[in-house]
Amino acid sequence: MISSFLQAISIHLDVLLSVTVFAVFFRPSLRQRFPWMFSYLCVRAITGVIIEFLLFGPLIASPEIYTKAYFVVHWTSYLLSAGLLFLCCLDVYRQALAPLPGLVRLGSTVFRWAAIASLLVTATTFTSVNAGPGMFIKIAVQLMRCVSTSELCLLAFLLLSMKAIALSPRSRPFGIAVGLGMIAAIDCAVSSFAVLQVGINPVVQTSFEFAGLLTLVLWIVYAVMPEPARKPVTARADSTIYKWDQIASALGHKGAQVVLQPTPSFFLVDVEKAVDRAFVRTLKSKESQS
Numbered sequence: 001m002i003s004s005f006l007q008a009i010s011i012h013l014d015v016l017l018s019v020t021v022f023a024v025f026f027r028p029s030l031r032q033r034f035p036w037m038f039s040y041l042c043v044r045a046i047t048g049v050i051i052e053f054l055l056f057g058p059l060i061a062s063p064e065i066y067t068k069a070y071f072v073v074h075w076t077s078y079l080l081s082a083g084l085l086f087l088c089c090l091d092v093y094r095q096a097l098a099p100l101p102g103l104v105r106l107g108s109t110v111f112r113w114a115a116i117a118s119l120l121v122t123a124t125t126f127t128s129v130n131a132g133p134g135m136f137i138k139i140a141v142q143l144m145r146c147v148s149t150s151e152l153c154l155l156a157f158l159l160l161s162m163k164a165i166a167l168s169p170r171s172r173p174f175g176i177a178v179g180l181g182m183i184a185a186i187d188c189a190v191s192s193f194a195v196l197q198v199g200i201n202p203v204v205q206t207s208f209e210f211a212g213l214l215t216l217v218l219w220i221v222y223a224v225m226p227e228p229a230r231k232p233v234t235a236r237a238d239s240t241i242y243k244w245d246q247i248a249s250a251l252g253h254k255g256a257q258v259v260l261q262p263t264p265s266f267f268l269v270d271v272e273k274a275v276d277r278a279f280v281r282t283l284k285s286k287e288s289q290s
Contacts, residue, residue: 016214035091095172122143166232189208
């Protein structure tokens with residue numbers, strides 16, 4: 001009884017917070033900077049409202065129709081969210097590395113290849129399950145697992161490179177990345193329970209739901225809180241990050257063509273020097289004899 005009551009409260013709070021964070025991100029400045037994040041929040045808010053109606057609204061059809069509708073809405077939203085969350089990582093990456101356009105361009109290409117790899121990994125699911133609702137669920141879970149890995153990698157990258165790219169912990173890209181990392185951790189834990197075919201304890205389930213609500217609160221706070229001015233990225237001309245940015249900027253661009261002369265091997269250089277020394281000694285001996 002208590003568990004059902006807490007679950008009902010969690011669902012109501014999730015819908016309320018989802019609609020709130022969607023409304024906050026409706027501002028033009030946030031929509032333009034994080035378009036895929038806005039799309040994800042839109043899907044989440046609409047799904048939450050529909051599911052709340054199916055669970056707690058008036059019964060205007062048979063329970064079987066409600067059950068089928070819940071299945072379709074939940075897992076379709078889950079599949080769409082997997083793709084949108086991956087694109088949210090691209091939004092965060094572009095904003096975090098905005099002062100380094102070369103790395104932004106290179107990273108966008110890497111994200112595309114990562115998306116293709118995730119789809120190929122997910123496609124292998126078709127060979128291991130039978131057609132039906134179970135196949136749809138397994139494909140969605142496998143795709144979300146790949147996306148969760150990308151989210152955790154993005155969060156780790158930002159944490160390790162915050163100083164180099166002059167990213168503040170109060171900046172919105174960092175706050176959104178932390179929320180994405182929390183969602184990724186929850187999805188990885190839930191998928192692990194599903195793979196191991198182990199039931200989730202009510203206490204653990206409640207903690208997962210609380211973490212999801214905390215993520216929404218975190219996004220609301222970072223969206224409302226004034227963002228500090230971004231410090232300019234300063235780097236030495238011989239620094240690694242500056243060289244990477246220059247190389248990434250040059251990739252794909254055709255400039256002036258130069259001829260690169262092959263460098264002789266060290267062995268040939270040594271032989272050439274030995275021959276020169278022998279030739280000099282021979283000349284000196286002939287001069288002394290004359």
